[in-house]
Amino acid sequence: MTTLVETETLDLAARFPGSAAVDTRPGYSGWIVNKDRLVEVATALRDEFGYDLLSHVTGVDYFPDKMEVVYNAYKTTGGPGVLFKVQVPRLDPIEVPSVTPIWPGAEFQEREIWDLYGIKFTNHPDLRRILMWEGFEGHPLRKDWHEPFYEEDFKPLKSRWPDGKYVSAEDKNPYKDNLQFPQNFDPAKVTLDGEAPLYDTLQKYTTVDAGIKTDHIIVNMGPQHPSTHGVFRAAVVLDGETIVSLKPVMGYLHRNHEKIGERNTFLQNMPYTDRLDYFNSMSNNWGYSLAVEKLMNIKVAERAEYLRVIMAELSRIQNHLILIGMLLNDLGAYFTPALYAFEERELILDIFEATSGTRMMCNYHRFGGVSRDLPEGVLEKIRGLVEDRLPRKADEFDRLLTENEIFISRMKGVKVIDGEDAIKYSVTGPVLRAAGIPYDVRRAQPYGIYDRFDFDVALRHGGDLYDNYLIRLDEIRQSIRILQQAVKQIPDGPINSQKPQYQVRVPAGEAYGRIEAPKGELGYYVISTGKPNPWRYHVRAPSFMNITALEKMCVGKKIADFVVILGVLDIVLGELDR
Amino acid sequence: MTDNKELNSPGYEIPEDLQHAVSITTIDRLYNWGRRWSVWPMMFGLACCAIEMIAAQAARYDLARFGMEVMRPSPRQSDLMIVAGTVTKKMIPAIVRLYNQMPEPKYVIAMGACASGGGPFKEGYNVVAGVDKFVPVDVYIPGCPPTPQALTAGLMKLQEKIDKESIRKVRWYQKGADSVELPIPVLGPDLMDPRRYNEIRVLAAKPAEPATESKA
Amino acid sequence: MYGKGIIKGLGVTLKHFVDTYLDDIQWWGRRYYKTGGIAHRSSKDTRGIFTVQYPEEKLPVPEEFRYVPFLVYDEGADGKKEVRCTSCGICAKVCPPQCIWIVRSNDPQTGRPVPEPTEFYIDADICMNCGFCAEYCPFDAIIMDHDYEIASYQRNVFNMQKLLKPASYYRSIRPLNYQRNDEERKAKEAAKAAKAEASAS
Numbered sequence: 001m002t003t004l005v006e007t008e009t010l011d012l013a014a015r016f017p018g019s020a021a022v023d024t025r026p027g028y029s030g031w032i033v034n035k036d037r038l039v040e041v042a043t044a045l046r047d048e049f050g051y052d053l054l055s056h057v058t059g060v061d062y063f064p065d066k067m068e069v070v071y072n073a074y075k076t077t078g079g080p081g082v083l084f085k086v087q088v089p090r091l092d093p094i095e096v097p098s099v100t101p102i103w104p105g106a107e108f109q110e111r112e113i114w115d116l117y118g119i120k121f122t123n124h125p126d127l128r129r130i131l132m133w134e135g136f137e138g139h140p141l142r143k144d145w146h147e148p149f150y151e152e153d154f155k156p157l158k159s160r161w162p163d164g165k166y167v168s169a170e171d172k173n174p175y176k177d178n179l180q181f182p183q184n185f186d187p188a189k190v191t192l193d194g195e196a197p198l199y200d201t202l203q204k205y206t207t208v209d210a211g212i213k214t215d216h217i218i219v220n221m222g223p224q225h226p227s228t229h230g231v232f233r234a235a236v237v238l239d240g241e242t243i244v245s246l247k248p249v250m251g252y253l254h255r256n257h258e259k260i261g262e263r264n265t266f267l268q269n270m271p272y273t274d275r276l277d278y279f280n281s282m283s284n285n286w287g288y289s290l291a292v293e294k295l296m297n298i299k300v301a302e303r304a305e306y307l308r309v310i311m312a313e314l315s316r317i318q319n320h321l322i323l324i325g326m327l328l329n330d331l332g333a334y335f336t337p338a339l340y341a342f343e344e345r346e347l348i349l350d351i352f353e354a355t356s357g358t359r360m361m362c363n364y365h366r367f368g369g370v371s372r373d374l375p376e377g378v379l380e381k382i383r384g385l386v387e388d389r390l391p392r393k394a395d396e397f398d399r400l401l402t403e404n405e406i407f408i409s410r411m412k413g414v415k416v417i418d419g420e421d422a423i424k425y426s427v428t429g430p431v432l433r434a435a436g437i438p439y440d441v442r443r444a445q446p447y448g449i450y451d452r453f454d455f456d457v458a459l460r461h462g463g464d465l466y467d468n469y470l471i472r473l474d475e476i477r478q479s480i481r482i483l484q485q486a487v488k489q490i491p492d493g494p495i496n497s498q499k500p501q502y503q504v505r506v507p508a509g510e511a512y513g514r515i516e517a518p519k520g521e522l523g524y525y526v527i528s529t530g531k532p533n534p535w536r537y538h539v540r541a542p543s544f545m546n547i548t549a550l551e552k553m554c555v556g557k558k559i560a561d562f563v564v565i566l567g568v569l570d571i572v573l574g575e576l577d578r
Numbered sequence: 579m580t581d582n583k584e585l586n587s588p589g590y591e592i593p594e595d596l597q598h599a600v601s602i603t604t605i606d607r608l609y610n611w612g613r614r615w616s617v618w619p620m621m622f623g624l625a626c627c628a629i630e631m632i633a634a635q636a637a638r639y640d641l642a643r644f645g646m647e648v649m650r651p652s653p654r655q656s657d658l659m660i661v662a663g664t665v666t667k668k669m670i671p672a673i674v675r676l677y678n679q680m681p682e683p684k685y686v687i688a689m690g691a692c693a694s695g696g697g698p699f700k701e702g703y704n705v706v707a708g709v710d711k712f713v714p715v716d717v718y719i720p721g722c723p724p725t726p727q728a729l730t731a732g733l734m735k736l737q738e739k740i741d742k743e744s745i746r747k748v749r750w751y752q753k754g755a756d757s758v759e760l761p762i763p764v765l766g767p768d769l770m771d772p773r774r775y776n777e778i779r780v781l782a783a784k785p786a787e788p789a790t791e792s793k794a
Numbered sequence: 795m796y797g798k799g800i801i802k803g804l805g806v807t808l809k810h811f812v813d814t815y816l817d818d819i820q821w822w823g824r825r826y827y828k829t830g831g832i833a834h835r836s837s838k839d840t841r842g843i844f845t846v847q848y849p850e851e852k853l854p855v856p857e858e859f860r861y862v863p864f865l866v867y868d869e870g871a872d873g874k875k876e877v878r879c880t881s882c883g884i885c886a887k888v889c890p891p892q893c894i895w896i897v898r899s900n901d902p903q904t905g906r907p908v909p910e911p912t913e914f915y916i917d918a919d920i921c922m923n924c925g926f927c928a929e930y931c932p933f934d935a936i937i938m939d940h941d942y943e944i945a946s947y948q949r950n951v952f953n954m955q956k957l958l959k960p961a962s963y964y965r966s967i968r969p970l971n972y973q974r975n976d977e978e979r980k981a982k983e984a985a986k987a988a989k990a991e992a993s994a995s
Binding site for chain 1: 621622623624625626628629630632633636637638651663664666667668669672676696698699700701702703704705706707711722723725764765766767768769770775777778779781782783784785
Binding site: 637638639691694698701718719720722724730731 | 846848849852890921922944948949
């Protein structure tokens with residue numbers, strides 16, 4: 001087993017005198033970089049210092065004086081990351097140079113920051129709104145922007161108690177609905193075509209070949225399409241069946257997690273995280289509690305650590321089972337493998353239901369531990385599953401699919417992405433590992449008690465669809481291995497190191513908690529000001545990052561392969577759109 | 579079987595010696611019986627609830643027992659739209675369009691808190707507080723998300739509703755357009771319902787009020 | 795040999811098909827509509843048909859299962875409903891989507907708060923079933939219900955009348971929790987009584 005030590009302390013101030021300074025605000029870390037030299041610093045970090053994976057970019061609105069853009073980069077060889085920030089005055093137009101040329105993975109995130117904060121990225125290849133539609137009024141995550149149903153800045157709301165006569169939010173709004181319009185607005189005069197900028201970015205062509213004129217065809221897949229795994233949409237330009245150009249369109253499930261999260265108290269965010277990647281609420285909880293526990297500087301109860309591992313790994317198994325089942329659906333094997341996968345998923349959900357109370361939205365973690373202990377008999381059930389049933393299932397899928405010739409001819413050789421590009425595009429999770437990069441947060445920067453378990457980081461080298469399928473089976477087997485050890489070792493004891501309390505005290509500062517979710521690196525960037533509510537609550541959603549590379553993955557392939565690529569990317573819209 | 583019993587109770591006494599041979603029913607009953615056991619839902623999921631909807635279709639809950647296993651990806655072939663998940667402003671034009679494309683008879687189930695009334699995300703700026711503001715909803719299923727059994731209970735509630743309809747009164751056999759066509763909302767500075775353009779114009783012309791904490 | 799993989803896969807499907815009959819024969823007469831049969835079908839050893847024939851048979855929900863919350867009242871000696879809620883407002887404060895509205899009652903003479911709510915609303919179309927209200931209620935007055943068959947033809951805003959359910963119902967759905975809470979309450983009352991006695995003497 002390897003232990004990772006912080007080998008070097010980075011000194012950006014020495015490398016860029018006068019342009020980089022240590023962030024000295026209490027509770028903060030990292031570097032504050034001069035806006036004008038951002039591109040230089042970022043290039044140096046990538047090329048000289050080896051921080052090749054840009055984990056996330058996000059904005060923070062320090063109302064009323066400044067805006068900040070936060071960058072977080074890691075090394076794919078493991079170890080701690082580097083956090084650097086750019087501060088700009090809060091006066092429109094707010095402009096920051098784009099880092100997309102250095103890390104293409106920043107493209108969608110910078111678009112998101114433009115959409116939600118109104119920070120313009122100069123030199124960005126395609127700066128359009130991403131989650132909201134073109135023409136929407138305002139930049140919603142700014143602290144001085146209020147939604148139509150706005151009541152107060154922070155929860156709990158005063159209108160609920162002690163004089164909480166029920167008045168629906170609609171009745172408080174002049175339009176009697178979730179609406180607001182600018183002064184003297186006339187709806188009949190709206191002429192803006194929100195779709196036009198999208199179609200402008202698509203590459204089009206007309207060719208005359210041997211006297212036959214061929215023209216492009218634009219196909220919109222989604223937002224309601226059976227193969228897009230939710231309300232995802234892709235605008236595709238086709239030459240026959242070959243994809244010439246592709247732009248993902250998202251935001252159809254943008255549920256304003258971050259805006260709501262900044263109004264909630266710290267604890268109230270916990271059930272909201274369930275609804276991000278709704279297959280894996282157990283993992284989602286973990287990332288968030290990790291970040292807040294870092295801020296609070298508390299230890300997690302020993303038994304709770306084991307319970308967290310058990311639940312997260314069970315969650316991973318059912319996620320990958322469904323992925324394989326649904327992947328075959330996408331390939332045209334209508335429903336049989338999916339039905340087989342759902343049996344084991346139901347058995348795993350039974351365990352979640354008995355322990356946490358619901359099948360999907362578990363809301364299981366609390367700061368310092370978990371909410372409930374395993375009821376009687378459930379540990380036996382888990383043992384039965386991990387010793388017997390799940391290994392059998394993995395073998396069964398192996399027999400059912402792995403050697404199937406039709407399956408192989410569809411999957412083998414269709415490259416999803418190679419390792420180098422995957423890193424550039426900030427792709428993480430199984431897709432990255434299938435491309436030959438052994439990067440797994442459980443090993444790269446162990447959290448919880450993963451350093452105690454004996455397991456291998458699943459790895460494949462081809463990076464094609466078939467490897468992406470195989471790595472899911474590998475990961476199921478590794479998770480079973482971890483579970484078998486965890487079930488044996490789990491100690492008795494309290495399940496929470498803290499007293500149950502609904503109002504936690506979180507010292508001021510920032511924290512980034514990240515875990516290896518089944519879909520990739522899931523991180524939560526939380527800023528506390530010492531108040532009961534977070535100032536900033538940002539989710540680094542693996543689905544969102546992985547989709548950045550979709551165009552790169554799909555151009556030149558057949559439209560039928562696009563469906564399968566989307567399948568192995570394993571996007572979940574709750575997390576993609578947040 | 580229970581369904582045969584339901585079919586064969588028209589309110590007339592059948593002599594005992596004929597009971598094995600004669601069955602009397604009404605057209606309404608036959609019509610509704612045929613429809614209630616073959617409601618084809620649209621393969622249409624929005625968010626978390628859709629996963630429970632798939633689970634309800636899968637091995638353990640198996641909606642095929644209700645004749646509802648045929649999930650149609652196309653609205654043209656489906657009878658029932660299960661709105662499973664949060665309805666966002668960006669998505670609602672597509673949903674209304676899908677609803678318009680469904681042939682009569684058509685039903686809508688609002689599955690889960692979000693579709694019924696906005697749910698936990700109601701306060702969000704991109705969330706429609708209940709799909710019933712745009713399309714007529716027949717059955718509301720609370721829960722976040724409703725378990726597959728709760729969904730099945732909701733579908734049975736819909737069957738009860740179908741049972742109460744009469745072939746003489748259903749709107750799709752009346753004179754006039756054979757399907758309800760709803761105006762499709764437009765995305766402007768905010769979501770605009772074409773039915774409400776005048777109202778919006780009048781309200782927007784009013785001077786902006788200071789945000790009041792109404793404590794009614 | 796080309797096609798070997800397909801045949802292997804078909805073997806799996808065939809096994810599933812045969813297993814259906816094997817398990818039916820093995821559990822002849824006990825597999826459906828019986829508690830033991832449902833338990834078998836949700837155990838790790840189940841083979842064959844996995845379906846629970848809802849609504850004829852229902853999958854038992856575990857004790858911790860949570861759906862929409864309800865309010866508990868104790869049945870008083872003369873059949874009076876003694877509402878456990880003291881309108882302290884913790885549930886309304888902790889509720890993540892803020893779907894609870896409570897009107898605290900005041901004594902008409904003194905104007906001071908009385909530990910009982912005048913009105914209590916839960917908007918079931920906002921509630922996210924997270925269970926925080928029940929978890930942090932110090933009086934076990936609000937409990938997550940097990941009843942999930944609550945589909946209706948209209949939107950659901952529950953008022954106090956709809957929310958109140960007797961303590962006996964609470965005991966029937968969550969026996970272990972009820973017992974634990976009851977013991978805690980009794981211990982607390984005993985301690986209080988002992989303290990009162992000590993200060994009186």
